Amino acid sequence: MADEPDLAAQLAAAQEQVAQLSEELEETNRGVLALYAELDTQADELRHANELKSRFLAYMSHEFRTPLGAIQSMTRLLLDRMDGPLTGEQERQVQFIHQNAQEFTEIVNDLLDLAKVEAGRIDVSPGWFDMVDLFAALRGMFKPVLTNPEVSLIFEEATDVPQVFSDDRKLAQILRNYISNALKFTPRGEVRVSARCMAVDGQDWVQFAVTDTGIGIAKESHGAIFRDFSQIDSPLQRSLRGTGLGLSLSKRLAELLGGSVGMDSEVDKGSTFFVRIPLRAAPSGDSTTA
Structure with a gap:
């Protein structure tokens, strides 16, 4: 011891x-x-x-x-x-x-x-609306600016999409940004707007897509395309004006609607930008305000 x-x-x-x-x-x-x-x-x-x-x-x-x-x-x-x-x-x-x-x-x-x-x-004000009315409004809005005869703007008939309960004004603003960009960067070919329903994890969604046959976006730029002031580095981009805020704003508006945005693109083959939102948004009393 x-x-x-x-x-x-x-x-x-x-x-x-x-x-x-x-x-x-x-x-x-x-x-x-x-x-x-x-x-x-x-x-x-x-x-x-x-x-x-x-x-x-x-x-x-x-x-x-x-x-x-x-x-x-x-x-x-x-x-x-x-x-x-x-x-x-x-x-x-x-x-x-x-x-x-x-x-x-x-x-x-x-x-x-x-x-x-x-x-x-900005508050979310959801209401019932039809795809026919939404696409008709967008078609009328872009008709005066379709000055390039080599580019067609096509709205596909959304036969399988029922009435949607969401904020149609904010959705239209997102699609306007998509279509406007597609028309800018598509010297020839078409810009096609579509909508389809899908089920993810037991919830019903509607996905809107704007597909073009334009200049496309390099793969290394995909991750930054929805950031503030992000722009494509190309001769066509440099010849056009803008702040690069449209896609960033679209992303934030989609999040306000309870949805998300995304894209797929290949240089010289075109791009597809989509926004996915719930088919039935939360009632206005429960909607999220950014």
Whole structure:
């Protein structure tokens, strides 16, 4: 047996070690608390910065809308010859102004909608609607801009899709973005819009797809295509204007509807962009607000 002095020395050493460990643990706890406090401060600063950004975007978007609306109105009056005839060169110049003002308006609208989503000011208002009515509205909307005779816009008949209970305005906005992009990047061929029902994990969904025969997207760009300000690096892309916000906004709107977005594309063969939403959204009282 160990002598009592040896036991006492071992006990004292153990107590000293425990005290040292306790001190180290207390110091670690103080460091963790300080880290949590710093993270809370940074989170508050980030929320404040995000709120300021959303306010700025909303304010600037509203301020831009009035002069842009005035420019579009004046150019329409000129193009309608309300103040007299135009020469061929004058008509081309006025048309150029009108088109640029319209593109700028679309960018401003995307910025404003994005600011609203980030600020949590967009509500989902579901209601019953038919595919026939939705596709007819989209067809009428794009009829005036189908100026390329080498591209056809085709809406497939959605015979197997019943009435859908969702927010048709937000769904139409997503599909408008898809169709607009498809028409931009399809020099020839067709843009085809379709809808079909599917069952996933016991839930009924409806999937809308916009398929084109355009320039396609390189595989390495697929992961970033739905991010803010993402654009395709191609000669055709560089010749067109835009902020790259349309697909990012579409993704957020789809999430508001309880759905998701996705795409499949191959260079020089075309692209398919889809949005999948529940066939029956939650009642308006239970809908999610971003």
